[in-house]
Amino acid sequence: MAVAAGLEVRPRGERHVRAQPPLRQLAYYSQFLYRAIFAGLLFFYVSALGLAPGFLDRVGIAIAMVIYILAVVLIMVLAGGQRLTPRLQRAIIGIDLCAMVIGVPHDPLPGMPTLLVFYLSYADLGLRNQYRHYVEALLAGAVGGALMLFLRAHYTAGGLYPADLWQALMLTIIVLHGLQIFSGRDRALKLARATQERLQLALDSPGLGAWSTSDPLVELKVDGHIQSVLGLDGERFSDRMADYISCMHEEDRPRVVERYTRFVKFGGSDYEDEYRVLRPNGEVRYISSRGKAERGHLGQAVSIAGIVWDLTDQRRQQERMARMEERYRVATSSARIAVWVWHCQEDRLEYDDAISSFLPPGQQPQALKFSLVLKLVHPEDREGFSRRIHAALEGTQENYFDEVRIRLPDGRIRVIQCRATILRDERGRALRMAGANWDATRLAQAREELERSNRELDDFTYTASHDLKEPLRGIASFAQYLQQDYAERLDDEGRLMIQKIRDQARRMETLIAELLHISRMSRGGMAREDTDLNAVLHDILESLDFSLKEKAVDLRIPRPLPRAHCDRIRVGELFRNLITNAIKYNDKTDRWIEIGCEVINLDRVFYVRDNGIGIKPEHHARVFSLFERLHKRDAYGGGTGVGLTIVQKIVQLHGGRIWIESRPGEGTTFHFTLPERNLHEQEQDARA
Structure with missing residues (x-):
């Protein structure tokens, strides 16, 4: 189907192989043809003029010429229609040199025109191959020329003529000039080769390829990188523009063809376009193509060279960025x-x-x-x-x-x-x-309301605790008075009831004291400073030394604790409560407590670990509740159930968190963090 003037899309997979032009074929085979003509003319020249015999007679010369022609034909067959390799070039130099050595001594005329033919023939060797091959051919020619001068002097009737020496001198000058030309050409070739290697290195970048055309509406030559972009790895590309166009996405094809055709016929020197191509497996790739045109005298492009690079990853990244930007815009707008x-x-x-x-x-x-x-x-x-x-x-x-x-x-x-x-x-x-x-207006209002409520609650707790203390002291005093002054009038049951009244009053007073302690903790400020936790722990362990020795507890501190920005007094109370619990709730014969710090997910996590009775997983959250006990009141030395509530409160005031790892009979580990500077403090400083 024709999509533009001069461009036809051939179904994908159909290939076209172009034959060599007749003139190019004639130029190739002429290098063998003129050698056969040279051999025939030489034999005809020697036979027709009845030249004086040299070191060969006319029959010998005829045989030599036939062998020469057969050798040329053999080289032509070995070449197989392709460019001669350096090895075949050397072979043809050898047989040409032999033919000249045979023919020149039989020429009675002055001068050696065949030497000039020899030089001109092998100048082509340097053009086709490398400078060193040209020098190699000249050295062979110099040896052959010297041999021909020697044979001419001994086998011709007239010997050497002045023209022979003059022509040899001129040939030497031509050869030296040729060496100068070809040495400069060799340097230029090396520079061009280095430039080409750098260009190839650039083209070897992922997704980058080169293309060119000398017939812009018919031909298109692409490299392997472009074939890879098209999904044609390992397949032979036909070098037809129509086949390349068939790889384009059908929605982009008319636009691209129309724009490219307009550029070829009427455009400037630069071409640029972006379009999609469709791989055989159905995958769509985005590519950008740029080229530069050389134009004829009528303004139409006669040749174009350019590059193509794969924009698919870039396009997909842009699409991802666009989606992310849209989500970000929606999120920020909503929030x-x-x-x-x-x-x-x-x-x-x-x-x-x-x-x-x-x-x-x-x-x-x-x-x-x-x-x-x-x-x-x-x-x-x-x-x-x-x-x-x-x-x-x-x-x-x-x-x-x-x-x-x-x-x-x-x-x-x-x-x-x-x-x-x-x-x-x-x-x-x-x-x-x-x-x-x-x-954050609503948040600030809610925070102020919460702080006001907390202050009122703390005030109520503080006031209620103080107000409850006085009646309790009265009850305890009256119970003590009854026990001391009226004990003899009471029976055993009465004395027991008075003792229970005193015990309950003391317990109630202890609970009120704990409530006051928690209330003061919330009302009071935090005296945070750079603290050596090892010194804090040392003081706590000294105060608990009697209990540790009495229970025969093995204390383990694997490594020194780090310094922390904290309230020294409250962190000391935290360690005291955790260590006291570890001593109390342990029924093992060999008791041990381990205190340390480890880094988990970039956080410093402190821990107090023991091998005590452990806690069931379903009770892990309950242990931090106020007045919560998991055992009977008098079991394991009794207690109010406030200690771990205080521990949690201290950790929270520092902006940290606390959690438990424990199983019944396997011991308990309390983990907690003490951030260097928590968000609450930053907000407090910001509002200060």
Whole structure:
């Protein structure tokens, strides 16, 4: 089916082999034909003129010429219509030289024209092959020329003529000039070969191939890389433009053919297009084609050379990026998140559309600088915000978090949180901040409400605990008074009941004290500082030394603990409660406790491990509940069930987490983390 003038699409798989033009065939076989003519003319020349015999008579010369012609025919057969190899070139040099040595001494005329023919014949050897082959042919010619001069001097009647020497001199000059020409040509060939190798190295890049044509509407020669892109690895390409066009996607084919045809007939020197090709297996590939044309005097392209590269991976990456950008746009739009990049050294802010709602009407992106952003911040927060952000830029930190109030163009006050990453150069200087803002007004309101509720709850707990203490002290005092002054009037059951009243009062007082302790823990501040945990652990173990020795506990600390940014007193209480539990809940004969720290997923995880009674998996969460006990009140030395609640509270105040690994009878491991600087503290600093 014709798709454009001069271009026809042949069904894929049909191949076409072009025959060599007649003139090219004639030029090839002429190198053998003129040698046969030379041999015949030489024999005719010697026989017709009845030349004086040399070292061969006319019969010998005839036999030699026949052998020469047969040798030429043999070389032609061995060549098989292909370019002569260097080995066949050397063979033809040898038989030509023998023919001249036979013929020249029988020529009675001055001069040696055959020597010139010999030189001209083998100048072609250097053109077809390499410079060293040309030099090799000249050396053989020099030996042959010297031999012919010697034979001519001894076997011709007139001996050597002056013309013989003159022609030998001229031939020497021509040969030397030829050496100069061919040496320069050899250097040019080496340079061209090096350039070609560099070009081939570039073309060997994945997905890159070369094409050319000397008949732009009919012929197209492609390399193996393009065949690979077309999915034709290992198949022979027909070099027909129509076959290449048949590989194009049917939706792109008319446009590409029309554009290419217009370029060939009327276009400029450069061609460029992008289109899809369809592989035999149905896979679609995207390619880009570029070329440069050489034009004739009528303006039509007579030859074009170009390259093709596979854009499929790039296109797919662009499509993935477009999908990701669309998902990002939808996500940020739904969550009302504004993304920005601040070029610190240039004081230039780039932002997306979402941040425009925070700006005054008509504000242009190129005019947005930090000073304008600072004006949007609430006056009460402005100084602190500026101080914090400049401190972050001048420091070494990579992450930044802040929370400020801003005044919108309509006058409303909103709370904005921002999180950013600081990108620095090799000297640590801040180059850019990339981050995001979001409206945290509702979150701030909920946080304030939660903090207010917690304060009220803490106040209630604190007040109630104090108010309950006085009646308890009265009950305990009256029970003690009854026991001391009226014990004789009571029977055994009465005395037992009074003792139970005193025990329950003491227990209630202990529970109230624990509640007050937890309340103070929430109400009080955190005195975090750089702490040597080994020193903290040493003090705790000294205070528990009697219990450890009494229970014969083997204490194991595999390696020193790292330093931590924490509240020294509260972390000491954390270790005390965990170690005390490990001592208490162990019924083994050989008891041991291991305390250490390990890195898990880039987090420092501390642990206290024992070989005690263990905890059932379904009870792991219950152990941290307030007043929760898994055993009878008096079992394992009793207790209030508050210790692990305090442990969990301490870990949470540090921004960490705590969890259990345990099985009944196999012991228990308490894991907990102490982050260097938790999000809660960063938010507190941002609001400070």
